[in-house]
Amino acid sequence: MGTARVVFDRWDGRYAAAMADVRFSAVRDLFAAASRPDVISLSGGMPDVRRVPHALVEKAVRDALRHDGASALQYGSSEGRRPLRSIIVGLMGESGARLSEDDLVVTSGAQQGLDLLAKVFLDPGDTVICEGPTYVGALQAFSVYRPRVECIECDGHGMRVDLLEETLRRLGPRGAKFIYTIPNFQNPAGVTLSPERRRRLLELSREYDVPVIEDDPYGRLRYEGGHILPLRALDPEVIYLGTFSKIFAPGLRLGWLAAPRPILAKVLLAKQGADLCGSSFTQAVAERYMTGTAWRRVLADLTRTYHERRDAMLDALAEHFPADVTWTHPEGGFFVWVTLPGHLDTKPLLAEAVERGVTFVPGSDFYPSGQGSNSLRLAFCYEEPAQIAEGVRRIAEVLEDKLALYHAFVEAGVMPAAPAASRLEA
Amino acid sequence: MGTARVVFDRWDGRYAAAMADVRFSAVRDLFAAASRPDVISLSGGMPDVRRVPHALVEKAVRDALRHDGASALQYGSSEGRRPLRSIIVGLMGESGARLSEDDLVVTSGAQQGLDLLAKVFLDPGDTVICEGPTYVGALQAFSVYRPRVECIECDGHGMRVDLLEETLRRLGPRGAKFIYTIPNFQNPAGVTLSPERRRRLLELSREYDVPVIEDDPYGRLRYEGGHILPLRALDPEVIYLGTFSKIFAPGLRLGWLAAPRPILAKVLLAKQGADLCGSSFTQAVAERYMTGTAWRRVLADLTRTYHERRDAMLDALAEHFPADVTWTHPEGGFFVWVTLPGHLDTKPLLAEAVERGVTFVPGSDFYPSGQGSNSLRLAFCYEEPAQIAEGVRRIAEVLEDKLALYHAFVEAGVMPAAPAASRLEA
Structure with a gap:
């Protein structure tokens, strides 16, 4: 497919206008890079499914076929199977x-939920508000519907709701x-x-009458601190x-979307056009897998x-990364999330990192345009602690050359020192 | 969900403009009706998966997990797994x-292919050409992108290409x-x-420079006559x-979309936004299922x-249906496809049919607006021959009353006799 992008296209000029704005996913190429066994992947956010016992999956399939019979192989309802919705x-x-079961629909991963919500809400030129940086797959799903994206800066406590308020005031009620x-x-x-x-976010949502979409893929993966109630628990009008x-x-591509019922009815129409219904087979398998307690032991493991790996990464960052580089504490x-001083661009550094056998994601991928170039994302979910430490060490090597050059420039007065405010840290 | 459509919607007026045009799928409610065991379903086009041996599926899952290991549970490439693309x-x-493998992408059923193609090609007001009647799911997928739909009448030999030519001439080159x-x-x-x-269709496609999308879900289910080459075999620029x-x-939601590579590159971008990638799990299972020859024996069975059921339906139609009702010979x-004389509307007849314990789909569901009301679709794929015969007999009963009334009107000069040209028959 790589070559497809450069061949002569005799259909050029006949695609939907939206196709000119669609973002190409960096994530996709990264999945490819990460599949090379010699490369330490600190890029893709891939769960470590090698730790999910195959015997449990096989048993779930056997149970699904025996108990749900042909319904697991048949078309299903667009909402998704009721037993899975109960789970x-x-x-x-x-x-x-x-x-309740009627407040949600099963989707093909949370990604499909993003696409369906964009389809239901967005006309070209509409404004959406998200965090900056934000999930690249959301930016990609939204981009097809050609919105204007407003990014609200984050700090160590998440989205800066003071800046959100400024933006909402500027846009006016229902302005996004x-x-x-x-x-x-x-x-x-x-x-x-x-x-x-x-x-405060929910207050502002009500005050300016702008719905909130809460995306919560990692909520159950907490390694320290107490559970914090999701937005949906505080306000039933939140879309989750x-x-x-x-x-x-x-690999089963199963997610869900909970929303107030009028919105859900629209989402369901959009879903029928998109794929008729989700996979009954994977839903039936997930029902069986999520019954009993074995899945909880797997998740605890x-x-x-992941906790060990996070610690390994934070330790390695403290040990290897230069003093003027900052990072968050997840x-x-x-x-x-790692922030470099000044206007150092992490994009050209990626090729050097891959040459040394390690990958990361340049920060600008997580903004709609141009921002975040002095930052990068590291993932600690997939590699063993020793590999993580080694990967961080290799990236530190790549950074050191650039930082030495940067400091020489600052000392020579060629470049101003980085303002502290541009850094996102713990 | 049924009640969701009538509750007060405080988000009204804030949905995308497209949501006002989205068709509600009749198919969905029919799936629900068909699931009542006392009703003979001649409505939904559901394959009879009760005949797919579970042991074969279980073996496919076991093989997939043992040989493909964690990759079957992991995210995959947006194009789909290469072994499945080889199959x-x-x-x-x-x-x-x-x-070749690089000329296609795996989709979440062919329905997702329709949605992705609509997303890639359609701006509001664009024209698309389809058969009249046509697949309701295609109309639904397209409607989100707000095209003008031109229907080309069919007769016993499919789309009338003479009428297609007229339409293309009227629209001009690249007019659709x-x-x-x-x-x-x-x-x-x-x-x-x-x-x-x-x-001739392909000649016209080239002459007027309008791409062809060939949807071929049933190509391998032929009960008489010789194989006819698909359009894609005659012209590699056809989208399949x-x-x-x-x-x-x-229930696995697996389909594929083959297209010229520039189009495929756009489709792939759209797919990434829609769901990142398809299910590695169902793809790996399908790979194993489609290896060897057992699947061919299942398909032959x-x-x-289906052949027996088609014969049962055609026999029952000949036996029970009134003389002035016509139907096609698949x-x-x-x-x-059944055509009633005159302007008899099949939509209000459906409730009467359900009362007698049988379902069909009113013909108007298969047109973008208003046409086809004197026709209906019968599906013979799901019920046993005896049930099919009984279902047809019950529908004939519903029709007879209406036809008697119709003939009384015609004889009294209140209503003109139906023109023969409005009937689609074998």
Whole structure:
């Protein structure tokens, strides 16, 4: 497919206008790079499914076929199978959010939820508000519908709601179609929205009448600190995206979207056009897998594993990274966000890193345009602690040359020192 | 969800403009009706997956987990797994179309292919050409992107290419974004595009520079007559949609989209935004299921079964249906299209049919607006021959009252007799 992008295209000029604005996913190429066994991958946010026992999956399939019979192989309802929706209601109840089976639909990963919400809400030129940096897949899903994206800066406590208020005031009531946020262990910044800010965000949502989309893929992967109630638990009008990718496996492509019923009815129409219905087979398998307690032991093992890896990364960063580089302290999830001083651009550094056998994601991928170039995302979810330490060491080597040059420039008065405010740290 | 459509919607006026045009799928409610065990379903086009041996599926899962290990549970590439794409290349080769693994992407059923193509090609107000009647799911997928839909009438040999030529001449070169056709055992009409018309359709596509989308879910389910080469075999610029729903099982939601590479590159971008990637798990299972020859024996059994059911339906129609009702003679696939005389509307008859314990789909569901109201679709894929005969008998009872009234009106000069040209028959 790589060559397809440069061949003569006789259909040029006949695509939908939106196709000119569609972002190409950096994530996709990174998945490819990460699949080379000699490269240490600190880029992709891939759960470590090698720790999910195959015997449990096989048993789930056997049970699904024996008990659900042909229905697991047949078309299903667009909402998703009711038993799976019951399980989701239970999961959300554990996190503090009360809802019923009729308040949600099963989606093909949370990514499909993003696409469906964009389809339901966005006309070209509409404004959406998200964090800056934010999830690259959300930017990609939104871009097809050609919105204007306003990014609200984050600090160590998540989205800066003071800046959100400024933006909402400037846009006026209903001035944006929605506010998109990842409150827990944000992708890519690793930061968590504080309880105070959650309450303030919801106040602002009501005051300016702008719905909130809460994307919560990592909520159950907490390594320190106490559980914080999701936005959906505080306000039933919050639209919530969940996923089985991190608590079971992403290969099944199962997520869910909970929303007020009028919105859900629109989402359902959009879903019927998009794929008729989700996979009954993977839903039936997930139902069986999520019944009983074995999945909880697997998830506890995964959480312990990710916790160790996060510690390994934070230790390695403290040991190897230069003093004027800062990073966030994630209490859960998969990612650490690293900020370099000044206007150092991390994009050209990636090739050097890959040459040394390690990958990361340049920060500018997580902004709609141009910002974040002096930052990068590191993922600690996939590699063993020793590999993580080695990967961080190699990236530090790449950074040191550039930083030496940068400091020489600053000392010579050619370049100003970086303002502290541009840094996102713990 | 049913009640969600009538509750007060405080978000009203804030949805994307497209949501006002989105069609509600009749298919969805029909799936629900068909699941009542006392109702004979002649409505939904559901493959009879009860005949797919569970042991074969279980073995496929076991093999997938043992041989593909964690990759079956992990995120995959947006194009789909290469081994599955190889299998698809083989399947298409058997039908006469030559292509390589890089000429196609795996989709979440052929329905996702329709959505992605609409996303890639359509701006509001663009024209698309399709058959009249046509697949309701295609109308639904397209409607989100707000095109003008031109329907080309069918007869017993498929789309009338003479009328297509008239339409293309009227619209001018590049006057439509694409021509959407289901050449084999069309859904809903059951008719097959003749080889001569296939060649003419492609000539017209080149002459007016309008791409063709060939949707071929039923191509392998032929009960009489010889194989006819797909359009993609005659012209590599044809965009082709295939599915595993009818040769394996719809519950896996696996289809594919083959297209010229510049178009495929756009489709891939759209797919990344829509769901990142398809399910590695179902793809790996399908790879194992489609290896060896057992699946061919299952498909041969299914084909024999559907053949018997088609015969049962055609026999019952000949026995029970009134003389002035006509229907098509499908050489394969799932559907028979029935035309009533005059302006009889089949929509209000559905409730009466359900009361007698049988379902069908009113013909107007298969047109963008208003047409086809004197027709209906019958599906013979799901019920046993005796049930099919009984279902047809019950529908005949519903029709007879209405027809008696109609004839009384015609004889009294209140209503004109139906023109023969409005009927689609074999």
